[in-house]
Amino acid sequence: MTEAVSFFISELIRAANEISKMTPAEAARLLQRAAASIREYRQQITSSYSPTNDAGQVDIVFELTVMAASIQLFPPEKVSEMFLEAAEEIKACKVLIGERRKTS
Numbered sequence: 001m002t003e004a005v006s007f008f009i010s011e012l013i014r015a016a017n018e019i020s021k022m023t024p025a026e027a028a029r030l031l032q033r034a035a036a037s038i039r040e041y042r043q044q045i046t047s048s049y050s051p052t053n054d055a056g057q058v059d060i061v062f063e064l065t066v067m068a069a070s071i072q073l074f075p076p077e078k079v080s081e082m083f084l085e086a087a088e089e090i091k092a093c094k095v096l097i098g099e100r101r102k103t104s
Helices: 002-017 024-045 060-069 076-103
Strands: none
Touching: 002 024, 002 076, 024 060, 024 076, 060 076
């Protein structure tokens, strides 16, 4: 899993840096993947996590999902910024998952 997570983080960073080369559909799919990944990692961190525990509109999963659904409304710079935020959130989840495994 670690290698796959690292690859996905790299993919998000590369997409952020090369946003002009992406179609809106490609960007939307990557945002959806990031949202699904973060949701999955959160479930691994705590068994009590559920989508209803998200912080609503201030939660990155919510923001990623909304942006993916209406990608044409966002400037490329904002999409790029969201890719980087998703990469940071995934990195944080990766660390927490690693810590949880150490204590298990």
